[in-house]
Amino acid sequence: MSQVFVFKDYGGPEGQQLIERDIPTPGSGEIAIEVRAAGVNPADWKRRGGAFGTRGTLPAAMGLEASGVVTAVGEGVDAFALGDEVLGAPARGLGAFAEHTILDASATVAKPEEISFTDAATLPVAGTTAYDLTHQVEIEVGQTLLVLGAGGGVGLMALQIAKVHQFRTIGVASESKRDLVEATGATFVPSGEGVAERVRVLTPDGVDLLADLVGGDALRELAPLAKDPSVIVSAADGETAVELGGAGRERSEGVLGTITGVVQHGLVDPHVVQTYPLERAAEALAEVETGHARGKIVIRP
Template identity: 45%
Template sequence: MVLAYGFTEYGGPQTQSFFDVSLPPPGAGQIVVSVRAAGVNPADWKVRAGTRKDTVPVTLPAVLGREVSGVVTSVGPRVTEFDVGDEVFGSTATGFGGYTEATVLNASQSAHKPAAVSWADAAVIPVACGTAFDALHDLDLAAGATLLVLGAGGGVGTSTLTLARARGITVLGVASAAKQDAVEETGSLWVDSGDLWADAVAALAPSGVDGVFDLVGGEPLQRAASLRRPGAPLISIADSVAATELGGSGVERRRTTAVFTAVAELVADGSLDPAVRQRFPFEQAGSALAAVESGHSAGKVVIEFDHASEADPSEPGD
């Protein structure tokens, strides 16, 4: 058995608690990892709230989280790229969470952690950094192009800004005043997300922007679509249906070893800062999620685990 943090029924934070879970041996193409750090994302509380029942089915009680870094303790059949003792990171397998002492990953959605990358930074690569990497791949903008990012101050937003700037793209990042520094630190142009943000964008890009990446949805997405030059791509992770209706699309998430390895190399050489801004010990997992659910956290939030005196999670529990 391993200790985990999750929710016992759909609802608010009051449904969250610690509980023990039984960890099965890894199946074909899977690995078990002793978790060192877990990324915390808005999707976590949205799954708990039940707003994603149609796309993210869960079995209650459910462990929160979907991205971790850790040490491999067991490998399943047909796994050749990882061995026990390897330091890795990746997306949790279906039915498993990240806020737990040990969990199961799909080998095809995991990668080796470079020595130069911290546990915390590695843990947030699959969701935020990976989404940003895939979004820019889908947008396919050339150096010199202008990209508009809505919701630019969060984990996905700041990763997108950094990666886009590295490609020579001019970025207009729409975010609250509290996140101005996070936007400008990437070399992007900050646009206040107040009522006049669209007017500010139109003034900065009078001929229209060359691409839009939306992380907000709703009316801002509608307005952003009108700020594009003809034929400019638009993608959204907040509302892919509305984006499609506006001539755009969602992000095609690849979540592969190759993508995760490429992003980790960018982190290792200093090209990409995963923007981990808050760290909580596992005992404060609820506070970590509350920080994200408040909507005021800039950058990424991570839960860290102390395994100084752990039992091997690959061994059978009581």
Template identity: 50%
Template sequence: MPKAYVFTRYGGPETEALMEVARPAPGPGQVLVAVRAAGINPVDWKLRTGHVRPGDGEQVFPAVLGREAAGVVEEVGEGVEGFAAGDEVFGNTVAGGYAEYALLSAEVTAHKPAALSFASAATLPVAAATAYDGIRHLDLPAGATLLVTGAGGGVGAAAVQIARATGLSVVGVASEGKKDFVEALGAVHVPSGPGWDARVRAAAPDGVDGVYDLVGGDVLAEAAGLLTDRTRLITAGAPVEEVERLGGARVARARTAAVLEEVARLVVDGRLDPYITRTFPLEQAGEALRTVEDGHARGKVVIEVAR
């Protein structure tokens, strides 16, 4: 039986295990993929703790971790067109990506360009697509200044690069330890911590034209104070009611194959680097998730599945 890294109940890392599971069968609108790589995101451990997002539905245990994967099509479900066995693809998972086999939603699955590695492709459906959707949502004109909070994480790093590729100037807030990384992305680095908003005002004396928040809480509220037009405030790090109270909005997610194709093109063209900082085999999925859960990971962490 194929292996998968699962959580058996809501809780901490003690709920996780590498198990043998039945090979999933694709339902209508689904694609079964032999996984080559899976990306790791904060949402993975948040779901394990019991954080449920609208539309997630009731959790069935054991539940396979992971929301994005890349691999080779094994089977397609009823009604699926444009995919066939042997196709190299990447997309959003239906039932977990930390596994030897995963189900992807055909609507949010794209063909992998030959020039794109499986590991790089596996980083795109969550972080890069969220970043891309946010930059499109803000729709700032070329030459405008964008503030990105949490600029050193997976979504933040992608947002900085995509913003730069569209002609924006970027100020990135991140820990002092991520200064070189944020600057390498093309942003002006501002250290996080108390007084960070004053440091942004000093770094951008003409002000900022938009804010892409990836932190939430007090940081989101302080970031809102840097804007004269609160409609230019978006977040992927706070609940919708929290940002709407400040006059902003949650990132409007497209969740389409077209977005995946676009971010893949940015990587192939050299305008977006996934910045994969560490890779782990499936057998070390727990260790891989810890590197993201502790909040200090730079760029993206990826699980590679041997074949």
């Protein structure tokens, strides 16, 4: 038997629980891993709350990104062998907040030894999103990227990726995250009333790319700063981005391998601020659910 953190009902955190299940076995094209670390994302509690539908089988295993060691290999998998260190997104909704899970081999990459299991577990969701958001609209050296929600897991990686490309970066976050944002080399702009005017002073001609991690009214307020509405991209609120003339996040092919290489070469630090054991998964989730996390929170079974 093996432990997994689940929600038993759609709704609030009271439906969450650590339960026992059989160690899952890999099907064709899948690999089984012993989980070493799992990144916590806003999507975990949004899914529990029913934001992505309420028709899934319950209890539902939680956790959408993992790193670990291969313990079994399914039919037709040639790329991985027992003992390999890997990272990827759990297959078949089997969850990452678990002692053991299953990954789809085609959506898994080898973990370079330069990357810790903890950092690796932040790449399948947060890392790939940061990469896609900074590449979905092509901009050039010296052009300006504005990140709304800059102090969270995705935002901090997006700012660092942008620096690698020598974009000019501006990060909007609450005052408590000034140090984090400035450490990436970005210009910090405090969120809250008057934020659009504060950014406009820095970029009177507008921004070349607006990467949004907040959505709603906060995005609407900054949208007029985009040089063209088509340069607005949002991971948090695709609907509002489209309404404004921009787009939601589009997943690019091979992005997990690319961001893994970038982190391997020390160009981006996923900035994990805290790790929790599996028994304290509820606390880790609660911290992310506040909506004000600093960097990434990771669970280590």
